[in-house]
Amino acid sequence: MYRNTTFAALVLAGAALPAASALAAPPPGKTLYDDNCAACHQASGKGVKGAYPALAGAPLVQGDAKPLLSIVLNGKNEMPGFKDDLTDADLAGLLTYARTSWGNKGKAITPAEIAAARRRK
Template structure:
């Protein structure tokens, strides 16, 4: 019975994950590709490559923080994107450009957002 329930859950979740990645691709093209390039290879010395990047492939919470607070020339998306949108675009990036990492859940983004100050600049690692 447990196997049947697990299989059912996976079958139901797979189309949802595919939709999230598709939504993430649209967001990537709108908000990220101009700098990081459509290929995810970035521009050397200006915009980092996302393909094979340790931050992209690492802890989803830290990656979420990067989008929420920005860094250097990268803007903050804290007020521009919902938790779902950030999770979608990060899931797309983590599964594209030769990357193969687990999707980012909106709950992870929400938890990271909750650690940030409500107003003012970011604090802590990856803050400006």
């Protein structure tokens, strides 16, 4: 009946299998990046030359988090601030995604770091 005996044993035992959507879930923060940042900085993180800076390989994105947090919360030049639009957890996920994608080697950002940056203004 079943060729794969492991699968058959799981089915017969009534074991729950992970949903296909759970297996294909995007990395945390990616959806928020796609919704809020990709239009300008591009899905590739390469930006648009002369208009929107690249995030891929950018020292600002990978280095000390304080300047990055200030810009993302308060905005700079053409970039809007997100302090009133996204929660600490959402911003932490989004920024961690940017700091660890496209070959970037930045450290993860925590919601507590976002909260502290909000207090610093």
